[in-house]
Amino acid sequence: MLDLLKRRRSIRKYTTKEIEKEKVLKLVQGALLSPSSRNLRPWEFVVVEDKATLEKLSFSKPGGGFLKNAQLGIVILGNPDISDVWIEDTSIASTIIHLLSYDLGLGSCWIQIRERNHNESTSGEEYIRQVLGVPENLKVLSILSIGYPDETKPTNNEEALNYEKVHLNTYGSKFVR
Numbered sequence: 292m293l294d295l296l297k298r299r300r301s302i303r304k305y306t307t308k309e310i311e312k313e314k315v316l317k318l319v320q321g322a323l324l325s326p327s328s329r330n331l332r333p334w335e336f337v338v339v340e341d342k343a344t345l346e347k348l349s350f351s352k353p354g355g356g357f358l359k360n361a362q363l364g365i366v367i368l369g370n371p372d373i374s375d376v377w378i379e380d381t382s383i384a385s386t387i388i389h390l391l392s393y394d395l396g397l398g399s400c401w402i403q404i405r406e407r408n409h410n411e412s413t414s415g416e417e418y419i420r421q422v423l424g425v426p427e428n429l430k431v432l433s434i435l436s437i438g439y440p441d442e443t444k445p446t447n448n449e450e451a452l453n454y455e456k457v458h459l460n461t462y463g464s465k466f467v468r
């Protein structure tokens with residue numbers, strides 16, 4: 292796991308290779324297996340394989356254009372009526388999809404939707420609500436853009452980890468490696 296975390300990077304360029312059905316299913320299973328506060332699982336997911344829909348979703352907000360070249364998008368929805376900590380729970384599910392995609396030989400990138408705008412008059416969430424027909428009671432947290440990687444990135448540098456952000460026993464006491 293630590294090795295995967297060292298190698299993990301956000302991947303925004305994808306090949307045209309389709310993602311196998313079994314891998315899509317594993318990503319869904321991973322999302323549904325995520326931990327959640329009080330085990331309330333206040334999430335829903337829209338698995339998008341349709342190319343025309345992926346292209347529409349790529350316009351959800353500025354900077355999400357790479358989604359149109361992805362083979363798969365998973366839209367992460369949260370239900371505030373089920374849990375007051377739906378943001379934490381859906382963020383964990385997003386992270387699990389991101390890490391699992393790497394473990395399956397895929398590349399992925401989180402596209403932030405909550406608190407982001409489509410344009411001056413429409414939020415990213417409202418735009419997605421219209422594109423996908425998401426009901427009003429659900430919030431849109433993020434989209435995970437997924438595909439076989441068409442870019443390589445340097446691994447994370449272990450030596451550059453900022454241990455100064457880590458305290459031992461009391462705040463301000465150095466954590467010594």
Ligand SMILES: Cc1cc2nc3c(=O)[nH]c(=O)nc-3n(C[C@H](O)[C@H](O)[C@H](O)COP(=O)(O)O)c2cc1C
Nearest residue numbers: 299300301302303354355400401402403404444447
């Ligand atoms: C909460 C969150 C929101 C993010 N939103 C976006 C986004 O909207 N668009 C994007 O291209 N990358 C997004 N990212 C990816 C980050 O930019 C990326 O993780 C960061 O730059 C570190 O790069 P790395 O993942 O390759 O290590 C997001 C990541 C997180 C955790």
